[in-house]
Amino acid sequence: MGVTRRFLDWQRPALASAAEWLREKYRPQAAASTQTLDLRGVIVVVPGGRAGRRLLELLVERAEAERLILFPPVIITEGGLPELLYTPQRPFASELTQGLAWAAALRKTPRAVLEKVVLHPPPSGDFSRWLELAELVRRLHTELAADGLHFGHVAQAQTGISGFHESSRWQALRQVQEEYLRTLDGLNQWDIQTARLVGIEKKEFQTDRDVVLLGTVDLNGALRQILNQVADRVTALIHAPLEWEDRFDQYGCLIPAVWKTALLAIRDEQIERVDGPADQADAVTRWMASLGGKYRSDEIVVGVPDKTLLGQLRRQLEQSGVKSRAFLGVSVGQTGPYRLLESASQFAQGRRFADLAALVRHPDLEDWLQPQLTASLTKQSSRDMNRQRRAEDILTTLDIFYNEQFAARVDPQRMEQIKNEWPAIHALVSVIDQWLCPIDHKKQRLFAWADGLRIVLKNIYGHRVLNPQNVDERILLKACEEIELQLEKLAQVPQELEPEISLKEALRLILEPLEGKFIPPPPEPEAVQLLGWLELALDDTPALAVTSVNEGFVPESHSSDAFLPNELRSQLGLLDSERRYARDAYALSVLLATRADLRLIVGHRDAENNPLIPSRLLFATDEPAACAQALRMFGKLEEVPPRKNLLSTGLQQRDTSNFHVPLPTKDFNPPTFLSVSQFKAYLACRYRYYLDHVLSLVSLSDQAAELDPAAFGSLLHDVLQHFGRTDEGERRSTRPDEIFAFLNDRLESLAAARYGKDAGRAALRFQVEQARIRLRTFAEWQARQTDEGWQIVHSEDSETQLECSFPTDDGPMKIRGRIDRIDRHQHSGIFRVLDYKTADTAKEPQQTHLQSDQWIDLQLPLYRYLVRTVEWQKGASIDGQVQLGYINLPRDQASMGCAIADWSREQLEDADKTAREVIHGITHGNFLPKTEPPPAFSEIYAAICQDNRIGKRRPLQDEEATP
Known part of the structure; x- marks a missing residue:
């Protein structure tokens, strides 16, 4: 006896019809006096969890309406059915154990055999690449085994396909597969897919319960073989009219060849073609407005085949005053604990300054870090606090440190060197290092990494009391639970498969599986549901808008597969493009038949402005209608009302900005x-x-990768300041090599003190070399100046500033500044006041101080007042006229030299007038x-x-x- 097929009422949603069928079958009129609806002997198989939950709701509602006591059925998805129909003799290996077993099998395989699988197998010590290859092979194995196949079957199938010459590859993979199964057998564990195939072969599947298939229109091959063994207990509920029975096989699954030519009755008014993502969101809100309040929010669903549209849709609905609930929820990969582990491990592995800065900015670290820093800093003596900021201002201190030190890495030796000058930075690194101590290892076994990572997370989150009713705290709680489950799996890996691996490799095993896990949003009964395409056929809301009815989404596209191309998939009976088309054609047929209000929205462009093609399902009609549809879909976009500016409640559009x-x-x-x-x-x-x-x-900012012009100039200034203030003979030397040797020594010591040994990152080392070139040219110029009779009599003191009194109508104003250098000619007695300029292009003082005869800078004119406070020798001040100018140290070495201003007395008096105006403006x-x-x-x-x-x-x- 085969599977029993039953066709459900096509004019009603599938779940409502199924609930009614279950009630009628398992509580016939003859049993009306029992007051129970006993479905404990029934297993209902559905394609997705949401459909199962909704079916249970409908059964409860029907039982309550009829005052019945409900004993619910087992409701399960397709993937969980086999284990209800037989008893496995061994525990199943987890995905992690499977991956490690595949890696072990691959590494045991002779290299000559592996080279038939991949041209360049990974080196023996590269565990990460072995894991990548193992994951690829594991996915192939899982997909094929789900359809009752192993790698040897693929090798055999290829012989019948012209143009395919991959048999040797699949035979090699079969050798690896056999080694993988032997590895698990030695661990007394089973591969779940292979165990099912063995169960099929030994006819182990049986049940005393009825199995009801609901909406399972695309079952894999292994599940069909399992159903054959219990076929007398199986009923397939097919949501379609009876006259379509030739479109479904004995299991209630679609026959792709028939659906390939099936026609769809789509009305023109059900389709709307718009431009980009924002226009699709706007089309949804216009359609909802056109419903005129006919439906409650929970009776409206928006289908989102392209999940990248979710953000745009949610914003548009929120601004329109409509609550929405997205089907995906929050990815574990986007949560705080996941990102904290990611950031912590990145810093622990490479100790890069950028990774430290990212880690310290993690919001979940802040509450824990501040008290730790405060406690550490209170141990610092008062003399160490001259540059200390408060613990809560550590981010500012970190940015200042970076902009002065340009640290590429956080080197422990370097931290010791700067601990007195930068106590907060030293304390920060010490606290972080102590926190990460449990994972401060080069390589260790999986269980040890699991223990260490658990301690790291516990220190940050262990003290927190979380309220699951709070949305943010619920996400945090669920994320911690998912990570803990993954750590447990890590610790439970059989010792035989436990390699000694690095932190990076351990984190990959933990975090990669979590990227695809989502934390569902909390229930919102009054929200419009945003659902994926595959969930729509079994949804029972009366009003539906489907976005992105475009190729690649409906039907879904499948990227090119190097191992299993589409023709080979068809030959093997795997999911291929024909099956995807049939599945989506059926789904659209269901929507057209069961929705009172349906809108299909076709996009013209995606978010990156790439053109989109309308879904081929829109042309699945008779030839004249298909031609008319093509003209509409590929013609000029229809005019739509302009999008409204959606403002939050209480705001009104203004002609000018509200931001002042x-x-x-x-x-x-x-x-x-x-x-x-x-x-x-x-x-x-x-x-x-x-x-x-x-x-x-x-x-x-901590984004700079090199010294900015000011910092580069500061480095040169400081070297030259040392030169100008030295009492050694180099300052008076006429030998360029002697002068350069002094300058080069000071450059090396300053760069090492500020940026560490070898001056940190490559860009910084390059700039130090640029500075060295300029200093060599300066040494040659300086030797000539000394030979011509010029002597340095004053050089900038970084510790003190010059100060003078400048007369104004409102009273004198103190002016402060530092003069880079003052020279005196030993024969003429002329003084010249000079400022070092390190810009790439040399400029004259006239260019930098005046623009259209207006003063734009008063630096050199004001130096006339400051210079009077300088004693060029003990008891001797500088009086009278002085020369004012620059010493240019530009990129072009030929432009190196002195540029003296030639301003007249009248111009300088005008500069003084401008200075008084500036002082008046500032003080008033x-x-x-x-x-x-x-x-x-x-x-x-x-x-x-x-x-x-x-x-x-x-x-x-x-x-x-x-x-």
């Missing part, structure tokens, strides 16, 4: 002194001066207007100043003050 540039505060304390550089900043932009020098805003709080367009090198304030904003913007002085 904040006005300077009126509560302002005038400065008691100004630095020379502040004058240039104020002249460039008063408002940006306010942000920089009044509010003291700074921009910090005149920080408007904001310069437009923004001055050069002001990008750090672009967001505050809205420099890149498109659209109308009022002048800053008209903005409303913001608190």
Whole structure:
């Protein structure tokens, strides 16, 4: 006796019809007096968990309506049925154990045999690549075994296909497969798929319960063979009209050849073609609005074959005031514990500074890290705290450290060297190292890695009390549970398969399986459900919109398979393009027959602007209709209403932005002194001066891969400062080699002190070499200057600043600054005040200080006042006229040299006048207007100043003050 087929009412949803069939079959009228609906002797097989849960709900509702006591059936998906029909004699190997067993089998296989499988087998010590190959072979084995095949069957099948010459490859794989099975046999474990095939061969499948197949229209070959052994207890419920019985086989599965030519009755008004993803989301909201409140939210479903549309859809629905619930939920790979393990292991393996910065920024680490740092820093003596910031400001300190040190790696020896100068950084690294101590090993066995990683996670999450009703805490809890399950699997691997592996390899075994696991969102009864394509056929809501009715999604595309191409799949009876087409053609037929309101939305472009092709299912109709459909689908896009600007509740569209540039505060304390550089900043932009020098805003980042121009210049300045202040003979030498030897020594020691031995990363080492080239050219120039009679009488002191009093109408203002260098000619007695300039291109003082005869920088003119405070020798000040200029150290060595300004007395007096105006503006709080367009090198304030904003913007002085 074969499987019994029953066709369900096509005009109703499948689950409702199935629930009614179960009630009628297992509680006939003759048993009406029992007041029970006893389905304990029934196994209902469904294609997905959601359909099973909904079927149970419908059975409960029917039982309640009839006041019956329900004994529910076993509801299970296709993959779980076989183990209900036979008793395995051995425990099944986990996927992890299977993968390791495949890796062991591959490594035992002679290399000459393996070279028939892959051209270049992995080296013996590369465990990661062996795992990759093992996973590839495991997936092939699983798919083939699910259809009752092994690798030897593929070798035999290929002989009948012209153009295929891969038999030797599959014969080699069969050798590996046999070794894999022997490996598991030696562990007294079974491969689940192979165990089923053995059970089929030995006819071990039996049951005393009825098996009901519901919506299982694409069963694999092994399951069909299992059903043959219990066929007298099996009923296939087929959701289709009886006149379609020739489209289904004896198991209620689709016959692809028949469905290939089946026609679909799609009405034109059910199809809408739009442009991009945003237009698809907009089409969904327009369709929902067109329903006119006919349905509750829980009676509406949106099908999302392309999961990349989920974010766009959810945002659009939320802005339209509609709650939604996505079918995927949150990937474990996106959760805090997963990413913490990922970040911690990356730092532990390579100790890269970038990995430390990423790890410290992990939000789950913050609550634990702050008290640890505070406790560590309280042990520092007060003399060590001169550069110390609070523990809660560690990210700022870390950025400052990076921008000064440009550390590529966090070297323990280097940390000891800087612990007095950077106590917070030293404390941070010490705390992190202590936390990661359980995984600070080169190689160890799997159970040891599992124990160490569990301790690492427990230190961060073990003290937290989580509320499963809170959405975020529920996700955290579920993520920890999934990771713990994976760690348990790691610890349970048989000792014979436990290799000594690195942390990277252990993390791969733990994290990769979790990437594809999702934490389902909590139930939201009033939300519109967003479901995947394969779930729609058994859904029973009356209103449905399906997005992305395009090739690649409906039907789903399958990427090219190097081992099992489509023609070979067809020959073997595996899932191929014909079966996918049949499955999706049937699903669309169900939707067309059972949905009161159906909208099929076809996209024209994807999110990356690539063209999309309409689904071939849309053309599965008679020839005239197919031609008309083609003209519509490939013609010009139809006009649709413009998308509305969806604003949150309470907001109204305005002609101007609600985001204002904040006005300077009126509560302002005038400065008691100004630095020379502040004058240039104020002249460039008063408002940006306010942000920089009044509010003291700074921009910090750890993204720089090399020294910026200012840091490069600072390195050269410091080397030259040492040269100018040395009492040794090099400062007065006329020999370039002697001067360069001194400069080179100082460059080496400064670079090592700041950036570590060998100057850290490659880009930094290259810049140090660039600095060395410039210093060699400078040494030659300096020797000539000394030979011409110029002597250095003053060099910048990094510890102190010069200070003078500058007269203004409002009273004197103190001006501070550092003069890089002052030279005196030993014969003429002329002084020249010089500033080192390290820009790539040499410039004259006239270019940098004046623009259209207006002063834009007052550095050199103000040095006339500062220089009077310098004693060029004990008791001797600098009076009278001095030369002002630059020493240019540009990229072009030919441009190296001194550039002296030739300003007239009148120009310098005008500079003094400009300086008094600047002082008056600053002390009186005149920080408007904001310069437009923004001055050069002001990008750090672009967001505050809205420099890149498109659209109308009022002048800053008209903005409303913001608190």
